[in-house]
Amino acid sequence: MSVSPDVRGRSARDVIAEKADQTFTRITAGIPWREFRRMLRGDPPGRPNPRLKPHSESFWLHIKPSYYHESVTKFAHTFRLGLLSTYLFFVEVITGLLLMIWYAPTPERAYSDMIRLLSNVPMGQLMRDVHRLAAEAMVVVVVLHMFRTYLTGSYKKPRQFTWLTGVVLLAATLFLSFSGYLLPWDQLAFWAVTIGTSMAEASPTPPGTGWLGQALFGKPDWTGQFVNLILRGSPDIGASGLLRFYLLHVFFLPLTVIFFFFMHYYKVVHFGISLPASEEEVGQDTANRVPADRRRYYLMDVAIDEIALLSVVTFILVAMAAFFYDAKLEHIANPLKTPLHTTAPWYFWWLQGMLKIGDKVLWGVVLPTLFVIIVTIVPYIDYNPSRRGKDRKIALFLGFVVASALIVLSYMGLPLYAVQSPPAEEVVQEFMPEEGVGPIREIPWAELEVGIYCTDTFEGSLPYSEFEKVIFEFRDRIESDPGLPQGVGCIKVEAVAPQLKRITFQIDYRDKDGKPAQFIKPFYFHENSLYWHEFQF
Amino acid sequence: MNGISRLIIATAAIVGTFVVVLIHGARENERMALYDANFRGRDIEVGADIYYQACAECHGENGEGLVGPALNAADLLVPEPGQTKPPRLLERGWKGDLRSFLEATITSGRVGTAMPAWGQTAGGPLRPDQISSVASFIMNWGLDPGKKWGGAPRRVAIGGVEPAPAVGQELLGEAPPRDVRSAALGRYLFEGPAGCGSCHAFNGTTGTVGPDLTNVVAEKGRDYVRDSIVNPDRTASAGHAPGAMPDVFEFVLTDIEIESIIDYLETPEAGGESLIGVGGETPQPAGELDGQEVAQGAGCLACHSVDGSTLVGPTWQGLFGSTREFEDGSTAVADETYLHQSIVDPSAHIVKGFSDLMPKNFGDMLSEDEINAIIEYIKTLQ
Numbered sequence: 001m002s003v004s005p006d007v008r009g010r011s012a013r014d015v016i017a018e019k020a021d022q023t024f025t026r027i028t029a030g031i032p033w034r035e036f037r038r039m040l041r042g043d044p045p046g047r048p049n050p051r052l053k054p055h056s057e058s059f060w061l062h063i064k065p066s067y068y069h070e071s072v073t074k075f076a077h078t079f080r081l082g083l084l085s086t087y088l089f090f091v092e093v094i095t096g097l098l099l100m101i102w103y104a105p106t107p108e109r110a111y112s113d114m115i116r117l118l119s120n121v122p123m124g125q126l127m128r129d130v131h132r133l134a135a136e137a138m139v140v141v142v143v144l145h146m147f148r149t150y151l152t153g154s155y156k157k158p159r160q161f162t163w164l165t166g167v168v169l170l171a172a173t174l175f176l177s178f179s180g181y182l183l184p185w186d187q188l189a190f191w192a193v194t195i196g197t198s199m200a201e202a203s204p205t206p207p208g209t210g211w212l213g214q215a216l217f218g219k220p221d222w223t224g225q226f227v228n229l230i231l232r233g234s235p236d237i238g239a240s241g242l243l244r245f246y247l248l249h250v251f252f253l254p255l256t257v258i259f260f261f262f263m264h265y266y267k268v269v270h271f272g273i274s275l276p277a278s279e280e281e282v283g284q285d286t287a288n289r290v291p292a293d294r295r296r297y298y299l300m301d302v303a304i305d306e307i308a309l310l311s312v313v314t315f316i317l318v319a320m321a322a323f324f325y326d327a328k329l330e331h332i333a334n335p336l337k338t339p340l341h342t343t344a345p346w347y348f349w350w351l352q353g354m355l356k357i358g359d360k361v362l363w364g365v366v367l368p369t370l371f372v373i374i375v376t377i378v379p380y381i382d383y384n385p386s387r388r389g390k391d392r393k394i395a396l397f398l399g400f401v402v403a404s405a406l407i408v409l410s411y412m413g414l415p416l417y418a419v420q421s422p423p424a425e426e427v428v429q430e431f432m433p434e435e436g437v438g439p440i441r442e443i444p445w446a447e448l449e450v451g452i453y454c455t456d457t458f459e460g461s462l463p464y465s466e467f468e469k470v471i472f473e474f475r476d477r478i479e480s481d482p483g484l485p486q487g488v489g490c491i492k493v494e495a496v497a498p499q500l501k502r503i504t505f506q507i508d509y510r511d512k513d514g515k516p517a518q519f520i521k522p523f524y525f526h527e528n529s530l531y532w533h534e535f536q537f
Numbered sequence: 538m539n540g541i542s543r544l545i546i547a548t549a550a551i552v553g554t555f556v557v558v559l560i561h562g563a564r565e566n567e568r569m570a571l572y573d574a575n576f577r578g579r580d581i582e583v584g585a586d587i588y589y590q591a592c593a594e595c596h597g598e599n600g601e602g603l604v605g606p607a608l609n610a611a612d613l614l615v616p617e618p619g620q621t622k623p624p625r626l627l628e629r630g631w632k633g634d635l636r637s638f639l640e641a642t643i644t645s646g647r648v649g650t651a652m653p654a655w656g657q658t659a660g661g662p663l664r665p666d667q668i669s670s671v672a673s674f675i676m677n678w679g680l681d682p683g684k685k686w687g688g689a690p691r692r693v694a695i696g697g698v699e700p701a702p703a704v705g706q707e708l709l710g711e712a713p714p715r716d717v718r719s720a721a722l723g724r725y726l727f728e729g730p731a732g733c734g735s736c737h738a739f740n741g742t743t744g745t746v747g748p749d750l751t752n753v754v755a756e757k758g759r760d761y762v763r764d765s766i767v768n769p770d771r772t773a774s775a776g777h778a779p780g781a782m783p784d785v786f787e788f789v790l791t792d793i794e795i796e797s798i799i800d801y802l803e804t805p806e807a808g809g810e811s812l813i814g815v816g817g818e819t820p821q822p823a824g825e826l827d828g829q830e831v832a833q834g835a836g837c838l839a840c841h842s843v844d845g846s847t848l849v850g851p852t853w854q855g856l857f858g859s860t861r862e863f864e865d866g867s868t869a870v871a872d873e874t875y876l877h878q879s880i881v882d883p884s885a886h887i888v889k890g891f892s893d894l895m896p897k898n899f900g901d902m903l904s905e906d907e908i909n910a911i912i913e914y915i916k917t918l919q
Contacts, residue, residue: 062612108666119572122565123565304547308547315554318554322560497678498677499578499680519661524585
């Protein structure tokens, strides 16, 4: 029997140890076991630094810098928002791929697939909640990332193009989130997207192209309809629109994000993360000239920071999704019934707010487009070379003005500003909303006893039941509403079928002219329908 | 922080994540079962909403069956012992299950009856998911088939002597106490807050929107009047559209108040000659049937209007004596013989523009006297 020459004459123990270490070194892309242990302990590297090898050996590490300037690794310098948004995108891809297994993008199946996912797939709800929560978090993180970059002036030379790709990534993130909205095919999805896409309807028609519209749609004002048609695939959202949004959501937009992410990140590594402005001269960029004594190596120092941060974020994300956060599923999309208080997703509220101010074309298209263009080219128009706060008073002031304006506009986009239904309808919506829970559905089903309860004569009996308390709230709400003079509300509860009650709201009041007016609305309430308020851990 | 303590945090967070997933996973079966029931419940709610808007008119509030067959019935919903399907499915030789039977019937309607096609695929208004919800609602009756649900609930109030703010009209003098039944309270409500008098004439008052209520109690009885107040649509009189009278009085009036209004309507016609029936019911004159009531009871008026509008079937207004054009191109004058034949054998002549939807069993359901009463009633609708 022949023996390999390199083990001849050596003890088995030595050979195994050596082979094991070789395997370990291959797995770690160049770091032997002893060095790895020193690395974890935080011992300083030897010279030449044996821990740089993985940066040339492995794909994932070769795109990471091997060391950072000590000052940029401080948490409060970047808040690691770029890393976080990348990680959240990764979470979205994983959970999204899993969710795709149980989903078919057709109006006939989408909604029932969601129900099946929630009531028939183990962990289905958790997956969906994490996906939704991480998506919302990603929008927040990406926006904050941009704001941080603006505040520290990190978009300035030589990082203009990095900023530009970042704006594309922000837009892609918003549209990723928005396109995902439609997929459950419930009322929320359908109407949020209907409103979102109808904003595109305001697109102005280029002058002199009326003949084209005349030929295509039979009217000269064609651009809005055209854009809408491209987005929805038909005049209204239907099967084609759902398929288009699905493809945008799972294919085109993620591809865009991946493509621009690598451009963005290449530039980040190429130029280095900008130092705190106070640490370098105005107009200089020394991020890539890191003195040896101020280096923090990625392996294993910064890497542990990142691992710890992402582990904690994962824990928070999963724990919140499991215990505190539920992605709601409303009733199936009904194109014939617009729910009260329909809004676009929250990150487009500012746009909805602008639409409420005035002219649809000016406020809905021209100004937002102008805003996006200015944000995109900020690095090219801001000629001030200094990144220090005291030299950038105007820029910082403008930044905060824009941020506050967006918040105010978002508030104005809420239904409580300017668009109100008739008061009686509002009251009923508060107590028994078309979607979601509301005070009446929170009452245990059995406590809703059959009868007619009118606010003018009902007194209840101590101790008050949950239902009685709600009736008093109902009374106070009606009596304090200036839009409902002499208002009397009645709630009629009937048992109409097994496990099913009909709850009819009626409000009598006098309208503006003092004439009697009335609002009546029946609801059906099944014993088993939870509306997400009872199943809590 | 040194590397080790950061690693400990990371490890703790990862372990914590797994623990969370395990805790969540341990209750997944329970949660899924709950969600399953939840979505079924919501489905039934949606179905109920559609049923009471679209179906209850013909199949009844309780599914007891009016023009259409009873749906809240064991022979539709529950298989007999030893059978896999309910009797009505077996009778028709239906190969599928109950849900597919209901959905197919709702979607496509039933030829030869007044049941139209409701599914969008068959030209109706409802989407497949809506039809599925209606089927869920109907199948929900199977938990307790045939039970009569509902009934007007009572007003829950303590010390309900406080008069409700008069929303109808200004108060007429002193308001009578509202917890003591009296014709005076009835009159007060009739002319005041309940607003009956603004639509109905009574004893010489002038309301013209609704029928004249003079002698109505004497002629039709207290139960009919009570039913008319509580369920106006079910008893809409000839010449008056169902739905015109607000369907709210059972809701805004207490039982005492409704009885008081009937007491008031029972008072004799001012200066009238007849005092017959005051406080009681007028005996139906023998041998004379009210064709309108017969038509109402048989459900004719669900499909035939008496005001000239076209519903499922041709209107009855101006029908008698007119010349009818038929689908096959022939014509005939609508005389008594024609009307009689049309009731007993509806397929014999199909009026141009209509389909053969009228039920074929009126000949068995109605007596000869009743059919004649209906014809007499049609004659009056000129």
